[in-house]
Amino acid sequence: MNAPxxxxxxxxxxxxxxxxxxxxxxxxxxxxxGFCRVIWQAHVAEMTDLAPAQRRHLMGLVxxxxxxxxxxxxPAKINLASLGNQVPHLHWHVIPRFADDAxxxxxIWAARRRPGVTRGVDVAALREALQMxxxxx
Amino acid sequence: MNAPxxxxxxxxxxxxxxxxxxxxxxxxxxxxxGFCRVIWQAHVAEMTDLAPAQRRHLMGLVxxxxxxxxxxxxPAKINLASLGNQVPHLHWHVIPRFADDAxxxxxIWAARRRPGVTRGVDVAALREALQMxxxxx
Numbered sequence: 001m002n003a004p005x006x007x008x009x010x011x012x013x014x015x016x017x018x019x020x021x022x023x024x025x026x027x028x029x030x031x032x033x034g035f036c037r038v039i040w041q042a043h044v045a046e047m048t049d050l051a052p053a054q055r056r057h058l059m060g061l062v063x064x065x066x067x068x069x070x071x072x073x074x075p076a077k078i079n080l081a082s083l084g085n086q087v088p089h090l091h092w093h094v095i096p097r098f099a100d101d102a103x104x105x106x107x108i109w110a111a112r113r114r115p116g117v118t119r120g121v122d123v124a125a126l127r128e129a130l131q132m133x134x135x136x137x
Numbered sequence: 138m139n140a141p142x143x144x145x146x147x148x149x150x151x152x153x154x155x156x157x158x159x160x161x162x163x164x165x166x167x168x169x170x171g172f173c174r175v176i177w178q179a180h181v182a183e184m185t186d187l188a189p190a191q192r193r194h195l196m197g198l199v200x201x202x203x204x205x206x207x208x209x210x211x212p213a214k215i216n217l218a219s220l221g222n223q224v225p226h227l228h229w230h231v232i233p234r235f236a237d238d239a240x241x242x243x244x245i246w247a248a249r250r251r252p253g254v255t256r257g258v259d260v261a262a263l264r265e266a267l268q269m270x271x272x273x274x
Contacts, residue, residue, distance in 0.1 A: 048207065055196075055200065056193075070185065078185075083216045083217075085214050085241055085242035106222070109243060
C-alpha cells in the first residue's frame with residue numbers, strides 16, 4: 001500500500017494564490033523567507049508530461065512568483081528547481097537567496113555553512129502582490 | 138578586478154547543440170550520466186531579466202533536452218534547476234536521476250548517500266537526438 005501523495009492531500013499549507021490548474025504556497029522556513037512552491041494540482045511527475053499550453057501556464061506562474069519575490073525582497077539571487085525525487089508530483093521551488101543565508105552560495109540542499117540570518121515575510125503583502133501579477137487559468 | 142565569467146569564457150565544454158541564443162553542454166560527471174546544462178549565451182542573471190519570447194525559447198530547449206534524456210536514458214526522474222549563486226549567468230541544469238546514483242532521492246547538491254553507480258553515455262547519439270528535437274532560433 002502506497003502512502004497518499006502529500007501534494008495531492010496536503011496536511012497543512014499556507015496557500016498564497018490558486019486557480020484550477022496550480023497553486024502557490026509559502027514554505028514555512030524562517031531560514032529561507034519568501035520561499036514559495038508552485039504546485040501543479042494534478043498528480044503528474046515531469047514537465048514533459050504536460051501539454052505545451054499547461055507548461056506555459058505553470059511557467060508563467062513561476063515567472064510571476066519570481067517577479068513578486070524580487071520586487072518585495074530584493075534577494076541576491078533567485079533559485080528555481082523542480083526535483084520531485086521524493087514526491088514525484090510536479091512542483092517548482094522558487095527560492096529567494098541572500099548572501100547571509102545558511103547555505104549561500106551553495107544550493108539550499110547542501111550542508112549549512114553558517115547559522116544563517118532569518119528574516120520575516122509579510123504574508124498578506126505577498127498574497128496581494130501575487131493577486132496583481134498572476135494570470136488565472 | 139573580477140574574474141572573467143566561466144560561462145562567457147568557458148575553459149573547455151562538450152557542446153552538444155547551439156544556436157545564437159543558447160547552447161547545450163554535457164556535464165562531464167560519470168556519477169550523473171547525461172547531465173546537461175542549457176546555457177543562455179548572453180550574460181544575464183535571472184529568467185525574469187529575459188523578454189517573454191526569450192524565456193519561451195530557453196524553456197523550449199530545456200523541455201527538448203528533458204525529452205531526449207527521458208527517451209535515451211529512461212531515468213527514474215528528471216531534475217531541473219536554475220541556481221546561479223556562484224555563477225550568475227543564466228543556465229539550467231537538466232539532470233537524469235537514477236535510484237542508485239550517489240545522492241538519490243536527495244538533490245545532487247546534498248551529501249552523498251552511497252558511492253553511486255556510474256553509467257556511460259553515447260555522446261554522438263545524444264547530439265544526434267538533440268539535433269532532431271531542438272528548435273533553433
